Amino acid sequence: MNGSSSPLDEAGFVATVRARRMVRNYRTDPVAPHLLDGLLDLARRAPSAGNTVGTHFVVLEGPDQTRRYWDTTLPTERRQDFPWPGLLSAPVLVLPCGDADAYVARYGQPDKSRTGLGEGADAWGIPYWHVDTAMATMTLLHSTVAAGLGALFFGIFDNEAAICTELGIPDSVRPIGTVALGYPADDQRTSLSAQRGRPPLSDVVHRGHW
Numbered sequence: 001m002n003g004s005s006s007p008l009d010e011a012g013f014v015a016t017v018r019a020r021r022m023v024r025n026y027r028t029d030p031v032a033p034h035l036l037d038g039l040l041d042l043a044r045r046a047p048s049a050g051n052t053v054g055t056h057f058v059v060l061e062g063p064d065q066t067r068r069y070w071d072t073t074l075p076t077e078r079r080q081d082f083p084w085p086g087l088l089s090a091p092v093l094v095l096p097c098g099d100a101d102a103y104v105a106r107y108g109q110p111d112k113s114r115t116g117l118g119e120g121a122d123a124w125g126i127p128y129w130h131v132d133t134a135m136a137t138m139t140l141l142h143s144t145v146a147a148g149l150g151a152l153f154f155g156i157f158d159n160e161a162a163i164c165t166e167l168g169i170p171d172s173v174r175p176i177g178t179v180a181l182g183y184p185a186d187d188q189r190t191s192l193s194a195q196r197g198r199p200p201l202s203d204v205v206h207r208g209h210w
């Protein structure tokens with residue numbers, strides 16, 4: 001490698017990161033089960049505090065399963081005003097979930113007990129179950145793009161209790177949101193949020209001090 005070349009491979013990881021944009025309009029084509037398993041297997045390789053590995057994925061595949069999600073979170077009468085109708089075509093929905101109890105138990109073990117975080121979920125300033133689940137979700141998004149598919153992470157908001165009941169998600173476990181995943185439709189409309197663009201690097205990097 002000469003002095004001017006970058007260790008970052010423009011054709012590989014860099015291209016994946018640059019290509020990733022949230023996809024809100026999907027073809028109905030199914031995602032092959034072995035491909036989906038491969039994406040989820042990569043997602044679970046994300047880092048995990050104390051190697052607790054308290055992230056779980058509730059996976060809904062195919063129209064019969066995804067319909068249960070949409071019937072719970074977006075009743076038919078609200079669909080005509082929904083700005084992203086092509087999102088309902090996504091063949092796969094993944095709910096990445098963090099299990100608070102697993103982290104409290106792990107940090108109560110001898111090698112972590114000095115942190116005091118084994119006392120209970122309220123002792124955590126930064127709940128690592130959310131951090132780990134976000135890291136796994138990001139890995140899932142990048143893996144999905146690297147495989148030639150698209151994805152959208154979106155919020156569950158006040159539908160959380162209803163969807164947890166519908167899908168049998170235990171009390172100590174919270175989905176941080178939902179990932180829609182599948183093959184992008186040809187026409188993609190960008191969101192108002194995405195149109196805000198990104199600030200320059202110098203606005204977000206604070207060298208030496210803020």
Ligand SMILES: Cc1cc2nc3c(=O)[nH]c(=O)nc-3n(C[C@H](O)[C@H](O)[C@H](O)COP(=O)(O)O)c2cc1C
Nearest residue numbers: 020021022023024153154155177191192193194195
């Ligand atoms: C925590 C989080 C929550 C988001 N929630 C939503 C959402 O509810 N609906 C949506 O359409 N996009 C949602 N997004 C996507 C953002 O709008 C999007 O990432 C941002 O506009 C930048 O666009 P890009 O990801 O395509 O580069 C969310 C993204 C994050 C990280």
